[in-house]
Amino acid sequence: MKLLAFITLFSSCFCLKAQELFVFTEPASNMAKGNLGIRMMGSTLKETIGNGFNTHIMPELMYGISKNLMVHSTAFLSNRNNSFVSEGGSFYAKYKFFNRDEVKQHFRMSTFVRYSFNNADIHQDEINLIGHNSGYEVGVNATQLLHKFALSGGLSFMKALNNEPRYKFPINQSSNALYYTMSFGKLMLPKKYNNYKQTNVNLMCEFLGQSLMPNGKSYLDIAPSVQFILLSKIRLDLAYRYQLFSSMQRTAPNGFFIRLEYNFFNVY
Amino acid sequence: MSKIKKYMKTVLVALLYFVFTISHAQIIKANLQASGLTCSMCNLSIKKSLEKISFIESVVPDVETATYELKFKKNAVINFNEIKKAVTNAGFSVAKLVFSIDTQNIKINSDKKFEINGFVYAIIDGKMDSKNATTEFQIVDKGFVSDKVFKKKYRGKIIASENVHHLIQIKG
Numbered sequence: 001m002k003l004l005a006f007i008t009l010f011s012s013c014f015c016l017k018a019q020e021l022f023v024f025t026e027p028a029s030n031m032a033k034g035n036l037g038i039r040m041m042g043s044t045l046k047e048t049i050g051n052g053f054n055t056h057i058m059p060e061l062m063y064g065i066s067k068n069l070m071v072h073s074t075a076f077l078s079n080r081n082n083s084f085v086s087e088g089g090s091f092y093a094k095y096k097f098f099n100r101d102e103v104k105q106h107f108r109m110s111t112f113v114r115y116s117f118n119n120a121d122i123h124q125d126e127i128n129l130i131g132h133n134s135g136y137e138v139g140v141n142a143t144q145l146l147h148k149f150a151l152s153g154g155l156s157f158m159k160a161l162n163n164e165p166r167y168k169f170p171i172n173q174s175s176n177a178l179y180y181t182m183s184f185g186k187l188m189l190p191k192k193y194n195n196y197k198q199t200n201v202n203l204m205c206e207f208l209g210q211s212l213m214p215n216g217k218s219y220l221d222i223a224p225s226v227q228f229i230l231l232s233k234i235r236l237d238l239a240y241r242y243q244l245f246s247s248m249q250r251t252a253p254n255g256f257f258i259r260l261e262y263n264f265f266n267v268y
Numbered sequence: 269m270s271k272i273k274k275y276m277k278t279v280l281v282a283l284l285y286f287v288f289t290i291s292h293a294q295i296i297k298a299n300l301q302a303s304g305l306t307c308s309m310c311n312l313s314i315k316k317s318l319e320k321i322s323f324i325e326s327v328v329p330d331v332e333t334a335t336y337e338l339k340f341k342k343n344a345v346i347n348f349n350e351i352k353k354a355v356t357n358a359g360f361s362v363a364k365l366v367f368s369i370d371t372q373n374i375k376i377n378s379d380k381k382f383e384i385n386g387f388v389y390a391i392i393d394g395k396m397d398s399k400n401a402t403t404e405f406q407i408v409d410k411g412f413v414s415d416k417v418f419k420k421k422y423r424g425k426i427i428a429s430e431n432v433h434h435l436i437q438i439k440g
Contacts, residue, residue, distance in 0.1 A: 019306065019307050021307075021309075029359055030359055031313075031359065032313045032314075032316075032317060032357060032358040032359050033317075033357040033358070033359075034317075034357070035313065064359075066357075067356050067357045067358075067359060099304075099361075100415060101303040101304030101360060101361035101363070101414065101415075102303050102304070102363070102414050102416060103301065103303045103334070103363050103414070104303070104305070104306050104334070105303070105304070106303070106304040106305075145304070145305075145306065147306060148306055187306060187307065192332055193308055193311075193331035193332040194331065194332070195331060196308050196311070196312050196329075196331065198308065200307060200308060200309070229307065229308070229309055232308040232309045232311070232312040233309065233312065235309075263309070263313075265312070265313065265316035265317075266316050266317070266320055
């Protein structure tokens with residue numbers, strides 16, 4: 001109840017206005033047909049045991065195949081085992097199946113699927129298909145834009161597989177999970193648009209939760225972030241992810257994230 | 269020989285008439301408002317998508333209102349469906365599309381329709397304003413106005429067709 005009250009309080013404080021280019025979740029909207037996005041994400045996370053930090057680097061490509069379908073592919077590199085190595089990758093596709101637009105407003109729904117592969121050792125209860133586990137995810141998300149405010153929610157099912165070739169998924173851990181997210185964002189600057197060169201500043205806050213099935217272990221994280229959009233084509237995200245509570249064993253839940261993205265228009 | 273000359277003259281007159289009519293039956297410019305967006309990145313995405321269209325000469329955006337002033341190439345075949353497609357391909361929708369047409373030399377049928385380059389334009393409200401050099405019309409077909417406006421005002425009154433646009437006159 002305390003948590004629910006906190007979430008309600010936070011969301012109501014966040015004013016009803018913003019943007020939906022979230023750091024940890026995808027909105028239901030897609031990128032334009034023929035546009036290509038290149039991203040580089042870096043994160044440094046504090047290990048729960050000892051004083052070490054894990055650093056992950058994730059280059060990513062995104063492409064709009066049609067007005068309703070877009071795809072991502074991501075590579076995962078990490079120094080978790082001291083030296084920097086490539087651990088795996090991910091393919092993601094999102095299909096927008098509902099779209100209702102009004103001036104400065106929209107409500108959209110999409111469904112997505114992700115397949116990830118990873119060769120690292122499996123070292124935590126949490127199922128994380130972004131750089132830790134092999135597996136797949138299917139889900140839906142919905143996004144509402146209201147002028148400068150955006151609200152987005154997602155629900156998905158995750159299935160962890162063996163991290164081939166060396167690491168079997170531990171038989172004493174749950175390999176199924178429900179993943180649920182709620183994201184809020186607000187466009188803070190500019191107050192009024194005059195041209196494409198104005199830097200956009202968005203403030204965002206995301207809640208990211210997971211429940212393992214059938215053992216019921218769960219966590220909930222909060223991830224505030226600030227985003228700068230430069231020249232209407234470059235995006236810089238700075239975020240911090242913090243564990244609000246957890247009943248599962250996680251290796252390094254808290255840490256900083258930085259992401260740089262560049263968009264190319266009409267590539268094909 | 270004189271018959272051939274006469275024939276050639278007729279063909280030439282017909283050609284000149286055709287060129288004259290085409291050059292004057294001009295859709296000059298359009299103003300488009302897009303819906304579903306606030307941010308400048310989305311706005312730029314629509315602009316880039318519109319700039320790909322072959323018959324568009326220039327796109328001048330107003331980022332704050334998500335409107336775009338479209339100038340067309342002279343004597344080009346204007347296909348408004350392509351404009352709608354460019355906006356939806358960018359991930360957004362057309363909320364309003366108003367165009368200006370050179371009033372002279374447009375032949376209006378008795379059922380308030382006119383044709384330019386294979387597209388039929390049916391005026392469902394207003395008229396071609398012969399007192400002025402240009403007349404402004406808004407296209408009110410599905411996809412050219414918001415879903416809310418279409419359902420409220422035009423659903424059931426318009427028979428959708430790819431090559432027919434239904435218009436209302438925008439008055440001064």
